[in-house]
Amino acid sequence: MISFNAEQRFIVTGASSGIGEGVALLLNELGASVIAVARNVERLSAMKAKAKHPENIFIEPKDLAEDIENLPNYVKSLKEKYGKFQGLAYCAGIGGIRPLRAVEKETIQEIFDINYFAPVFMAKGFADKRNNNGKGSSIVILASAGGVRGEPGMTEYSGSKGALIASMQSIARELAPSYIRVNCVSPTLIQTQMADEIARTYAEGKYPMGLGEVSDVANMVIYLLAEQSHWITAQNYIVDCGVI
Numbered sequence: 030m031i032s033f034n035a036e037q038r039f040i041v042t043g044a045s046s047g048i049g050e051g052v053a054l055l056l057n058e059l060g061a062s063v064i065a066v067a068r069n070v071e072r073l074s075a076m077k078a079k080a081k082h083p084e085n086i087f088i089e090p091k092d093l094a095e096d097i098e099n100l101p102n103y104v105k106s107l108k109e110k111y112g113k114f115q116g117l118a119y120c121a122g123i124g125g126i127r128p129l130r131a132v133e134k135e136t137i138q139e140i141f142d143i144n145y146f147a148p149v150f151m152a153k154g155f156a157d158k159r160n161n162n163g164k165g166s167s168i169v170i171l172a173s174a175g176g177v178r179g180e181p182g183m184t185e186y187s188g189s190k191g192a193l194i195a196s197m198q199s200i201a202r203e204l205a206p207s208y209i210r211v212n213c214v215s216p217t218l219i220q221t222q223m224a225d226e227i228a229r230t231y232a233e234g235k236y237p238m239g240l241g242e243v244s245d246v247a248n249m250v251i252y253l254l255a256e257q258s259h260w261i262t263a264q265n266y267i268v269d270c271g272v273i
């Protein structure tokens with residue numbers, strides 16, 4: 030059975046909503062300490078209010094799309110405040126459906142900033158051996174099934190997630206000799222705030238077991254963060270009810 034202790038600290042980005050909130054609450058329920066990162070303080074506080082052990086949730090408001098190159102220093106500053114980290118769950122992200130005729134360099138940049146550049150630089154900060162617990166540390170990144178199969182209108186989103194999956198596999202192989210693992214979890218439609226936007230392109234009847242829920246993804250993320258998955262790295266797990 031998976032359990033953690035309060036000395037095992039995890040950075041969870043996107044912890045104010047959806048999958049990130051689910052991951053933060055489940056980690057906390059299983060005994061870990063969570064450094065919860067997102068922009069919206071009210072929603073972060075609401076998440077903390079739902080936690081089983083609220084004393085082990087630490088709210089860190091931050092816009093991860095700003096000053097991206099400095100994110101490794103940001104991770105270092107969190108380490109100095111809280112101590113070394115056992116794991117990073119990068120669940121922040123934005124959706125976006127735009128037909129190719131409306132795609133501009135700036136619209137691609139906006140999606141890539143939070144969906145690609147920020148996770149790469151957060152992983153860079155986490156991978157610094159001064160910031161993690163060494164052997165057994167784990168990074169899990171929320172990518173998307175859209176990163177392996179593009180649907181109409183998803184040039185930017187699918188591009189950001191496909192690039193993310195490819196880069197994380199490279200980072201995983203780079204960090205494997207240090208026993209630090211890196212995996213992606215790639216859902217299709219999950220019922221969150223983001224899904225309202227994405228849902229327009231995916232018919233509900235497409236899923237033989239119904240729409241996915243946050244817990245379906247959060248449990249996979251927790252497994253990949255935990256010691257129980259200690260020989261698993263450089264993988265991209267598609268959570269899709271068999272649709273792709």
Ligand SMILES: NC(=O)c1ccc[n+]([C@@H]2O[C@H](COP(=O)([O-])OP(=O)(O)OC[C@H]3O[C@@H](n4cnc5c(N)ncnc54)[C@H](OP(=O)(O)O)[C@@H]3O)[C@@H](O)[C@H]2O)c1
Pocket residue numbers: 042043044045046047048049066067068069070072091092093094095120121122123124143171172173174215216217218219220221222223224227
């Ligand atoms: N839901 C789905 O159907 C689905 C499917 C495939 C993949 N995914 C991926 O799963 C991840 C989580 O999605 P979700 O459905 O949970 O979305 P969500 O409910 O919209 O949550 C997104 C989270 O990202 C945070 N965020 C966005 N921009 C940020 C920024 N600039 N700086 C810091 N935090 C930021 C938001 O917090 P604030 O607004 O408070 O900053 C929020 O906590 C995303 O990477 C998404 O692409 C989701």
